[in-house]
Amino acid sequence: MAIKLTKNELKKQKDNLKQFQRYLPTLQLKKQQLQSVIMRIRAELEQKEAERIQMIGDLDDWVAVFAENEIFDEEKKLDQLVQPDKVICKDENIAGVTIPSFEELTFKEINYDVDDYPLWVDTAIFKLREIARLDAIVTTLRKQTQLLEAELRTTSQRVNLFEKVKIPEAKENIRVIQVYLGDQQTAAVVRGKISKKKLVEV
DSSP: OOOOOSHHHHHHHHHHHHHHHHHHHHHHHHHHHHHHHHHHHHHHHHHHHHHHHHHHHHGGGGHHHHGGGGGSOGGGSHHHHOOEEEEEEEEEEETTEEEEEEEEEEEOOOOOOGGGSOTTHHHHHHHHHHHHHHHHHHHHHHHHHHHHHHHHHHHHHHHHIIIIIIHHHHHHHHHHHHHHHHHHHHHHHHHHHHHHHHHHHO
16 A cells, blocks of 8 residues: 655554554453463363263163153153253353353243152252253353354454554554655755755855
């Protein structure tokens, strides 16, 4: 892009450079913060996924017992007793990004007659609810990672733009204008001396 070789343009380029140099550390800090939070969330996600797998594995001990589920009437099957209702999240702000933070998972209130079920049903319901809760946590953590990674990409692009394009460009523009204005000033001094000499000769 062509720049004007004037004092006004020089001031504008110097102001731009100051602004870029002031914003860059803030962007770099935001980038580091996002990277750090993403690493923490990924570790938590890994842990919750492992817990979920462990809990599903624990249910293998119940497989023989769960086979009894098939003898229940349709409306009395276990999946009828465990019905997630709402995932409740609160908004959290991380480095200017609003992300959902898991609070709780609610279940539909389903009353059942304990006489209709064997003793293991209460424990099974508790375990199934825990697995559903872990599913909701895992989904929320994945959403957090997705939102923060999108912001990290944008922030990284801005850091690169400032570091590799805007700041070097402004510095080069300042150098070019200063060289030009210096040459103009030298030429003016030389012209002034020549004019003075001619006046003296006259």
